Amino acid sequence: MKVNRNMTNLQIAQLLRAVAAALELTPGDNRFRQIAYERAADAIEHSSSEAKDLWDDNELASLPGVGESIASHLDELFRTGKVRHFDSILKEFPPALFELLDIPGVGPKNALKLCKALGITSAHSAISKLEKAAKKGQVALIEGFGEDSQAKILTGIIEQKGRSKRLLLNTAQTIADSIQNWMEKIPQVEKINALGSLRRQASTVGDIDLSVASDDARAVIEHFTKYPQKSRVLEAGTQTASLTLPNEYQVDLMVQPSQAYGSLLQHFTGSKHHNILLREYALKKGLSLSEHGIKRAGKVVQFESEQKFYNFLGLDWIPPELREGENEIQLALTHKIPKLVELADIRGDLQIHSNIDVEPSHDLGESTLRELAEKAKQLGYEYIGLTEHNPAVSGHTEGKIEELIKKKTEIVHSFHDSIHIFNGMEIDIQPGGKRALPDKCLSMLDYACVSVHSSFRQNKSDMTKRVLAALDHPKVKFFAHPTARLLNEREGIELDWDQIFDFCLKNGKWLEIDGWPNRLDLPDVLAHEAVKSGVKIVIDTDSHSADHLDYMRYGVSVARRAWCTRNDIVNTLPLTGMRKLLC
């Protein structure tokens, strides 16, 4: 592991987890110190701010789980690029050990045994050395290991190699639907739900989690392990089972009888961090929580609904999107959980690409204005906005560009229907901050949004100036897919978000949540920060065909995870309200 001053949150989390693993292997060490390091790792990995920025503002210890001691170690890390205390703990163990922890099923104790028995020391190619040894049958000979655990290590290595990417939310939904259909073929399945990060609507999903209500868990699990598209069955017990799909994605299933289904939903929805906090809260009331129910004085109370489960604890029901272990439990206790925006609140979609050919700089849409309007009416919208990309700058004179915009404007204005069409445009922000459309053309439009489609790696300060310059025009209403990230493909750009929020707030600009499944941008944590600052959000789909308008549900999911209410979202306004904002 390379330790340096510029570590990302994920890298720091991995460093802290390595320390936790080393502590676990240190004889006589306090088990809870180890847990403390793991919690600090979780807190940093899930923080909405870069740890280094928090350190700059002397706010590291504001992260729950990061106290005085770990904060001072991180201070040393950011000042000097290393942490002597961590070094002294880690140097007792072969670097290879920490690599082996990546293999599912291999924990600190077994990793150490493997390193010692097989003589694997360096981090470099540690996993492939283990793989070779296992294939030669050497692992089965080590004390405490056998043929089965050797085979398990080999499948674990396959899994580790194949699982570099997380599933996009919409893909996960499709897979879950297919398994759900399979499970519903047998009568013993009374209820079935997809839970975990999918139910919490995280932008990407690691595992697919399913729960079933049934009095015959055996039959349910047996049927599950016969799912036709499975690759391998990882485990199958009396209440839970796991299998993998051909692309190494894992599916976990858990079964409880109907009368205890509420606690199962709660348990399996997570997040892990939410559950830990909830159990700690319950413990103070003398209650112990599990997927079976709530244990009070040795007796388990069962719950058929999740609502009853939370109410029994004196809490309001908490929407799954908010169960990430922030302050949702305290708010549920004092009846302060906000009413989150819903799909039905949305009145229109302001980033749609039609097939009106303005000879654009990027992809043209596929659907006609008529097709888009019909689809939007089906969704119950009052308005949509067409935002084709600006005409390509190269190969067009300013006169030609003007002509193209004029032509498009005439098409939009001559279209009459019960749904209102706003005449917009998505404009590239050039590397220097200039908009890729002459201001003369802007005056023909009802509005525009701006976005970054090139030079993604500028430094934070230049990038921030670039974006603010482009936003600074009365017709420019919002900043589209603001981080420009592509999930599993491209990191987002670097911006000084406080400056962006501040500018938006002062100048009435909005930030977009783009519902396109591999964008989902703004990301939930940043959108949460934005609305806390008072910045308004517009949720769009970035549709390039009429079918894509259905992606609105994913944009709304991001907004819900960002704690947005209807008031935070401008396109919950009816047409009259939106007209005032745009014209």
Added chain:
DNA sequence: GCCGTTTTCGGCCCGACTGTTTTCAGTCG
């Protein structure tokens, strides 16, 4: 090592599954 609606000291979430044991340790979510 962290933290406070019983606590600044004394606690720290809970259970399932597997493999290798012969009653439990390790790992996971």
